[in-house]
Amino acid sequence: MRAVRILEHGGPEVMEVAEVPVPAPRAGEVLVRVSAVALNNTDLWTREGAYGRPEDPQARSGWRGPVGFPRIQGADVAGRVVAMGADVDEDLVGRRVVVDPALYDGDGPDAHPVGLMGSERDGGYAEFVTAPAARVHDMTESPLTDDQLAALPTAYGTALGMIERGRLRTGETVLVSGASGGVGLAAVQIARARGARVLAISSGPKTGAVREAGAHEVVDRARDLAERIRAAAPEGIDVVLDVVAGDLVGDGLPLLREGGRWVVAGALGGFRVTFDVRRLYLHNAQVIGSAMHTPTHFRLLMDLARRAGIQPVIAAAFPLDQAARAQEELARRRHVGKIVMHP
CATH class of the missing domain: 3.90.180.10 (Medium-chain alcohol dehydrogenases, catalytic domain)
Incomplete structure (x- = not known):
């Protein structure tokens, strides 16, 4: 063969x-x-x-x-x-x-x-x-x-594993990074099917396809990302499905609501991460690793x-x-x- x-x-x-x-x-x-x-x-x-x-x-x-x-x-x-x-x-x-x-x-x-x-x-x-x-x-x-x-x-297996480990529920707000990629697009589709409000991070030329896949709103990753996410979800994020990591974790962790879950299944933006640990324990937040x-x-x-x-x-x-x-x-x-x- x-x-x-x-x-x-x-x-x-x-x-x-x-x-x-x-x-x-x-x-x-x-x-x-x-x-x-x-x-x-x-x-x-x-x-x-x-x-x-x-x-x-x-x-x-x-x-x-x-x-x-x-x-x-x-x-x-x-x-x-x-x-x-x-x-x-x-x-x-x-x-x-x-x-x-x-x-x-x-x-x-x-x-x-x-x-x-x-x-x-x-x-x-x-x-x-x-x-x-x-x-x-x-x-x-x-x-x-x-x-x-x-x-x-x-x-899709990785995306569903993230969603299950992050305990995403109907009506919650979920943020998906790298949303135009294979795992990201899968996460958008499955989270939407779960009845979540889906915010997605992508680049300008791909936002239409990400929105068509089921995202309620797409945030351009080009600049002022944390502020753009805050404006799109002023009440905060319940679950983050993240395949990017890097600076996004430190910048984005304060955007979680009380008891929020940040699920990581990739490191496209870098595998070394720095964040303010107070944002973690004072708000009962969780960072969850998810492999497949x-x-x-x-x-x-x-x-x-x-x-x-x-x-x-x-x-x-x-x-x-x-x-x-x-x-x-x-x-x-x-x-x-x-x-x-x-x-």
């Missing part, structure tokens, strides 16, 4: 299109023919080795540690089950599926993700990929396209997708052999929505 692998950490030049054996599903696994695979920032950061390690923030690392090379990237897979290993229900063969890409620290419904397909194991930048049968969700009846289904796992989703969150997401309760936006599609070009397009951040590839 054709696959795109990274041979080491580095730029797009470390990616190669190769002919490799079709993986054989082991006991408890299925083999999925990939129809569409979506790109994420984690693809860029895993390729670059940009995640660091607890003991050395500057170390080159994958999502949760050293990457075994060569590695087939790609966390977000939609496709059809074509074969199975031992101890797997035969009824899955032929079903249209989405793969939960998380590797969990246990089997329970609230297990934490400690690894990711495409980083800690081979992923979907290929014609075929194996996955545990327990992590394959039957989406045969979903009206969403394969491209839209592939857009769901990482971006739990199995329970992912099942909720799949239920939402089966009834088309969300409509992922597809920005562009590339053939698999243009993976390097697709990643370069992702890195430019000129698009709104998700970039996908077709093996």
